[in-house]
Amino acid sequence: MVISEVRVYSYPIKLPHPFKTSLGETSEKEEIVVQILDESGRAGWGEASPSTTILASTPATITAALEQLAPILLGEDPRRLEWLIGLMDEALNGNSPAKAALDIALHDLVGNIWNEPVWIMLGGYKAEPIDTDYTVVIGPVEEMVADAKGLVARGFDTLKIKVGLDPAKDIKAVTRIREAVGEGVNLRIDANQGYTRQEAVWALRRMEELGIQFVEQPVAAADIEGLRYVRQKTGIPVMADESVFSPADAIRVIKEEAVDYINIKLMKSGGLFRARQIADIATAAGIQCMIGGMVETNLSATAAIHFAKSHQGIAFRDLDLGVIPEERLITVGGATLRGKFHYLDPGPGLGIKELDTERLGEPLAVYEQSNKGRWERKKSAV
Numbered sequence: 001m002v003i004s005e006v007r008v009y010s011y012p013i014k015l016p017h018p019f020k021t022s023l024g025e026t027s028e029k030e031e032i033v034v035q036i037l038d039e040s041g042r043a044g045w046g047e048a049s050p051s052t053t054i055l056a057s058t059p060a061t062i063t064a065a066l067e068q069l070a071p072i073l074l075g076e077d078p079r080r081l082e083w084l085i086g087l088m089d090e091a092l093n094g095n096s097p098a099k100a101a102l103d104i105a106l107h108d109l110v111g112n113i114w115n116e117p118v119w120i121m122l123g124g125y126k127a128e129p130i131d132t133d134y135t136v137v138i139g140p141v142e143e144m145v146a147d148a149k150g151l152v153a154r155g156f157d158t159l160k161i162k163v164g165l166d167p168a169k170d171i172k173a174v175t176r177i178r179e180a181v182g183e184g185v186n187l188r189i190d191a192n193q194g195y196t197r198q199e200a201v202w203a204l205r206r207m208e209e210l211g212i213q214f215v216e217q218p219v220a221a222a223d224i225e226g227l228r229y230v231r232q233k234t235g236i237p238v239m240a241d242e243s244v245f246s247p248a249d250a251i252r253v254i255k256e257e258a259v260d261y262i263n264i265k266l267m268k269s270g271g272l273f274r275a276r277q278i279a280d281i282a283t284a285a286g287i288q289c290m291i292g293g294m295v296e297t298n299l300s301a302t303a304a305i306h307f308a309k310s311h312q313g314i315a316f317r318d319l320d321l322g323v324i325p326e327e328r329l330i331t332v333g334g335a336t337l338r339g340k341f342h343y344l345d346p347g348p349g350l351g352i353k354e355l356d357t358e359r360l361g362e363p364l365a366v367y368e369q370s371n372k373g374r375w376e377r378k379k380s381a382v
Contacts, residue, residue, distance in 0.1 A: 001113070002039055003078050005368040006070040006102075008063060009033040009360050011047075011297060013326055019295055020138045022164030022194030023053040026295050030059045032097075033299065033329065033360065034066065036105040038078060044109025045352055047300040047329075048101035049267050054242055054294070057097050063364060065098035070367040073102065078109050085273045096245060096270040103271020104303045104350075111349030118303070118350055122276060122310035129341040130308050132319040133158035133188065138165060141173045148177045155339040158186040160216075160318055164194020167203035178210045188316075190216035193242055197226045204234040214261055217241040227258035239263055239290065246270075247277040254285045261316070263290045264307075266300060272307055283313035290316035297329035298322030302350050305335045305342045317342075331356050 011031040019026045032048040048066075050057045072087050084106060088099050111118045119126075134156045136147045148159055161177060163170035170189075178187060189212055195203065200218035214237040219226035221242035231238040237260035240253050245268045253259045262282050269275040275291075282289050291308045293301060301322030308314045322328070323337045333345040333353030345351030 001077055001079065002075050003036055003073045004039045005037040005366065006066075006073060007035040007037075007363040007367075008066050008070070008365040009035070009363055010059065011329055011360055013295065013297065015295070015326060016324065018137075021162045021190070022138065022192045029295055031297055031329075032059055032062045032066070032101060033297075034070075034101045034105050036073065036078065036102070036109050038109065038113070042109060042112045044078070044105040044107070044112065044349060045299060045355070046101040046103065046105030046108065046271075046303070047297060048097035049294045049296045049300060050097060051267070051294055055097050055267055057095070061095070062098045062101075065092060065095040066101070066365070068092050069095075069098060069102060070365075073106075074367060074369050078106055079113065081106060081110065081273055085271070097267050099270035100266050100300070101271075103273055104266065104300060107272050107303070108349040108352070115348045117344070117346065117348060118272070118306040119309040119344070122272065122307060124310060125312050126309045129343045130305060130317055130319075131158075131340045132317045132337070132342060133160045133186070134320045134340075135160045135162060135190075135318070136177070138162045141169065141176055144173050145176045145180050149180050152181050152185055157184065157340065158188070158213075160188045160190055162192070163189050163203075164191035167195065167199045170203055171206050174207055174210055174212070183211065186213050187211065188213045188216065190241070191218045193217050193220045195219055197223070197229050200226075200230045201233045204230065204236050208235045212236045214239045216263060217243065224253055224256050224258050227253065228256055231258060231260065237261060241265070241292070242268075244268070244278065247274060247281055250278045250281045254282065254287055259287065261288050261290060263292050263318070264314075265292050265294065266304055266307070267294050267296075272303060275307055276311065279311045279313040283311075288315035289313050290318055292318035293321040295327075296321050297327045298334055299329045299350075299352075299355075301327075302330060302334040302344070302352070305344060306350060309344070329356055329360070330354070
């Protein structure tokens with residue numbers, strides 16, 4: 001049982017409305033999608049989501065990384081997940097989105113081989129559908145209030161509000177949203193590194209009376225001391241996001257007593273395997289985690305939902321990704337959002353039945369074993 005072929009695709013996304021945070025605005029993206037096949041023709045699918053501001057990656061850097069990583073998997077037993085993740089890490093430092101795509105595809109393939117859903121393979125903690133929050137992006141205050149009210153009317157009882165560009169405006173927006181939605185709705189805020197330490201403390205102290213569940217990444221990713229400073233100086237719990245990519249990062253922020261919570265994203269961790277290690281470390285230390293994502297298709301969103309169902313340490317879900325028509329790479333199967341709950345197809349692997357192969361198009365590159373036992377690249381990535 002060996003991996004015989006890896007295919008690399010490009011999948012463009014054009015959003016109907018810009019997704020604006022303190023780090024910038026996203027209207028269009030090009031996802032990189034991989035397919036891994038074994039010699040029996042069984043397939044696994046994965047996705048890499050580029051981000052220059054958070055992941056230091058573009059579609060070109062991801063395909064270049066896959067040029068190095070894909071051949072390593074050929075001829076290997078896909079069930080040896082820890083071995084294969086280790087091979088990729090030895091071959092190439094960083095490049096977490098490219099590794100995430102291959103990791104997700106490997107888990108999907110192994111699930112199809114074993115005839116088990118990925119969430120069962122990873123631990124099988126929660127059998128029920130999982131709920132999610134929904135994000136209110138940065139915009140004029142009146143638009144943010146209207147968006148929040150509309151989401152509550154749709155059944156969402158937890159909102160994540162993007163902040164970080166203007167502390168005074170943020171206080172006004174969050175206050176107005178709290179007044180509009182009432183006390184029964186959970187509010188979280190996410191600054192995406194937008195504040196200085198002093199700005200964070202000034203703004204958060206003025207929002208404490210609004211019942212904020214937590215603030216996500218108030219200061220720069222590298223400023224672990226700043227996270228601890230904000231945590232000590234305000235009454236709102238602090239969650240690390242961009243400060244934690246790896247298990248080693250999780251150990252550091254926990255050891256420094258800098259956080260109350262950790263946000264895990266598959267694109268940061270390099271996939272499901274390392275994500276579980278982060279969750280294990282945090283849980284052992286008494287730190288609860290959230291599973292989140294980038295602007296992604298419902299392929300990687302489905303993988304994140306499998307992860308959310310697999311581990312007791314995932315207390316929060318920020319999985320309003322892959323839910324609009326423009327992001328629906330999986331057309332049948334995978335995850336489906338109904339109201340505030342995600343439901344998974346009960347099939348093996350990620351539960352993928354059909355994909356939008358027309359939009360996916362032809363592969364950018366195909367890596368397969370040659371008759372001489374070496375790998376060949378059949379098409380050039382563009």
